[in-house]
Amino acid sequence: xxxxxxxxxxxxxxxxxxxxxxxxxxxxxxxxxxxxxxxxxxxxxxxxxxxxxxxxxxxxxxxxxxxxxxxxxxxxxxxxxxxxxxxxxxxxxxxxxxxxxxxxxxxxxxxxxxxxxxxxxxxxxxxxxxxxxxxxxxxxxxxxxxxxxxxxxxxxxxxxxxxxxxxxxxxxxxxxxxxxxxxxxxxxxxxxxxxxxxxxxxxxxxxxxxxxxxxxxxxxxxxxxxxxxxxxxxxxxxxxxxxxxxxxxxxxxxxxxxxxxxxxxxxxxxxxxxxxxxxxxxxxxxxxxxxxxxxxxxxxxxxxxxxxxxxxxxxxxxxxxxxxxxxxxxxxxxxxxxxxxxxxxxxxxxxxxxxxxxxxxxxxxxxxxxxxxxxxxxxxxxxxxxxxxxxxxxxxxxxxxxxxxxxxxxxx
Amino acid sequence: xxxxxxxxxxxxxxxxxxxxxxxxxxxxxxxxxxxxxxxxxxxxxxxxxxxxxxxxxxxxxxxxxxxxxxxxxxxxxxxxxxxxxxxxxxxxxxxxxxxxxxxxxxxxxxxxxxxxxxxxxxxxxxxxxxxxxxxxxxxxxxx
Numbered sequence: 001x002x003x004x005x006x007x008x009x010x011x012x013x014x015x016x017x018x019x020x021x022x023x024x025x026x027x028x029x030x031x032x033x034x035x036x037x038x039x040x041x042x043x044x045x046x047x048x049x050x051x052x053x054x055x056x057x058x059x060x061x062x063x064x065x066x067x068x069x070x071x072x073x074x075x076x077x078x079x080x081x082x083x084x085x086x087x088x089x090x091x092x093x094x095x096x097x098x099x100x101x102x103x104x105x106x107x108x109x110x111x112x113x114x115x116x117x118x119x120x121x122x123x124x125x126x127x128x129x130x131x132x133x134x135x136x137x138x139x140x141x142x143x144x145x146x147x148x149x150x151x152x153x154x155x156x157x158x159x160x161x162x163x164x165x166x167x168x169x170x171x172x173x174x175x176x177x178x179x180x181x182x183x184x185x186x187x188x189x190x191x192x193x194x195x196x197x198x199x200x201x202x203x204x205x206x207x208x209x210x211x212x213x214x215x216x217x218x219x220x221x222x223x224x225x226x227x228x229x230x231x232x233x234x235x236x237x238x239x240x241x242x243x244x245x246x247x248x249x250x251x252x253x254x255x256x257x258x259x260x261x262x263x264x265x266x267x268x269x270x271x272x273x274x275x276x277x278x279x280x281x282x283x284x285x286x287x288x289x290x291x292x293x294x295x296x297x298x299x300x301x302x303x304x305x306x307x308x309x310x311x312x313x314x315x316x317x318x319x320x321x322x323x324x325x326x327x328x329x330x331x332x333x334x335x336x337x338x339x340x341x342x343x344x345x346x347x348x349x350x351x352x353x354x355x356x357x358x359x360x361x362x363x364x365x366x367x368x369x370x371x372x373x374x375x376x377x378x379x380x381x382x383x384x385x386x387x388x389x390x391x392x393x394x395x396x397x398x399x400x401x402x403x404x405x406x407x408x409x410x411x412x
Numbered sequence: 413x414x415x416x417x418x419x420x421x422x423x424x425x426x427x428x429x430x431x432x433x434x435x436x437x438x439x440x441x442x443x444x445x446x447x448x449x450x451x452x453x454x455x456x457x458x459x460x461x462x463x464x465x466x467x468x469x470x471x472x473x474x475x476x477x478x479x480x481x482x483x484x485x486x487x488x489x490x491x492x493x494x495x496x497x498x499x500x501x502x503x504x505x506x507x508x509x510x511x512x513x514x515x516x517x518x519x520x521x522x523x524x525x526x527x528x529x530x531x532x533x534x535x536x537x538x539x540x541x542x543x544x545x546x547x548x549x550x551x552x553x554x555x
Contacts, residue, residue, distance in 0.1 A: 042483050046502045056500050059485040289481030317509040326509045363505055365514025391514050393468060394459045405466060407417040407555045
């Protein structure tokens with residue numbers, strides 16, 4: 001069996017480990033634009049911050065490809081897939097035949113049209129290792145950095161460079177930071193914390209015009225800057241898949257086994273969609289744990305095993321300057337909110353299920369809440385009042401605890 | 413493989429497992445020096461309420477969500493034991509977000525996480541919580 005994976009990040013690694021849990025001998029080829037051993041993309045801000053380095057950023061050990069019998073074609077681009085002939089054509093002319101193909105092509109930064117952007121000499125995205133290296137090479141203690149986008153990418157970038165530059169200003173169209181992750185109240189708390197570190201925000205605002213090293217904002221403010229980081233958002237990379245007839249919405253569509261509508265073609269990670277069980281809708285859930293588990297499911301399926309990935313939910317664990325945030329699920333339902341000093345908690349329930357939560361500050365044992373969402377635990381089967389106070393296994397029945405902790409097997 | 417199981421009916425709520433865990437992972441060979449005037453941060457924790465108590469530590473799941481979700485590759489499985497490479501961990505707490513047992517916690521300075529490794533990576537060699545449990549409420553068994 002010949003497996004080919006386009007992409008070389010978390011979904012690709014999940015796929016390789018999934019295949020190898022079933023098939024020890026088939027050939028696996030990985031095709032990657034980037035010339036690097038597999039590394040963790042979310043760590044690029046930690047690289048700039050100095051908390052990790054290129055060696056420690058590697059998502060798997062140096063021997064990973066060798067250990068798993070993977071032929072890694074790094075620094076080459078898959079130009080086209082010939083689905084009839086079952087081969088991938090590379091930019092160097094090579095043709096890689098496949099029996100089973102995985103699209104793990106990830107996403108690309110989205111740069112909206114902004115007047116005068118072409119005039120800006122030093123502009124960066126912040127997704128890949130090369131982006132971080134390029135930014136690192138340009139920043140100095142006198143740099144004034146303008147970041148467009150107050151989402152996870154923009155703010156992690158701000159954290160990564162703040163101590164190494166003169167000033168960081170973040171502009172976002174939305175009135176609140178982290179709009180896709182937090183509610184209004186939570187985002188105020190986090191914004192205040194980040195401002196206290198020295199980051200400046202211009203929210204509910206946007207750049208009307210760039211003039212070389214100046215940005216004129218919609219409200220007339222003029223911001224002088226030396227370096228520009230555009231972190232507005234990302235778009236799933238679906239071109240190759242769409243070209244051969246894979247169904248694509250925002251991302252590539254798959255079933256619970258990660259199979260596309262085309263036989264022998266699979267998709268996983270940020271290029272694809274999953275069923276978000278908290279809202280029962282197909283969505284791109286662009287986060288590393290989902291990418292890995294989708295890839296693993298695809299790999300096991302490609303190798304003839306049985307695996308479903310049908311418990312996908314949005315979730316994020318992130319910290320800014322020591323303040324931790326954990327969120328999961330969706331926020332439509334009955335809210336229970338507790339504010340206590342620097343800590344913030346919101347739990348959202350609907351139809352006897354926990355649908356989502358936000359924890360800021362105290363995030364201890366958050367996974368117990370996440371599991372209620374993921375497993376769709378009926379809230380009347382646990383002591384919800386108790387678990388609202390803090391995540392704890394005491395809220396489950398003694399019988400359920402005996403399964404969780406005592407090794408009691410569930411009888412079929 | 414052998415795992416840690418708890419029987420809450422036999423748990424006295426004495427918290428000795430927490431102290432033995434903290435000592436076993438302290439790097440010290442003197443329990444008094446290791447724990448005196450120290451606010452312990454053990455990898456096993458007692459939950460208790462109205463006469464019920466039980467210890468919670470890593471289950472070393474066969475399908476470990478923490479390992480699959482770890483963004484750095486710091487968590488891995490070695491012969492069934494889920495281990496953390498603290499050199500790679502950046503303290504993002506993704507594992508804390510996904511562990512259904514609440515069995516992973518920040519290390520003492522918060523910069524990396526810590527979890528039970530069944531005392532395979534300390535001088536103790538076998539789970540100190542089990543050895544020190546006075547009522548066999550925590551056992552280390554193949555099931």
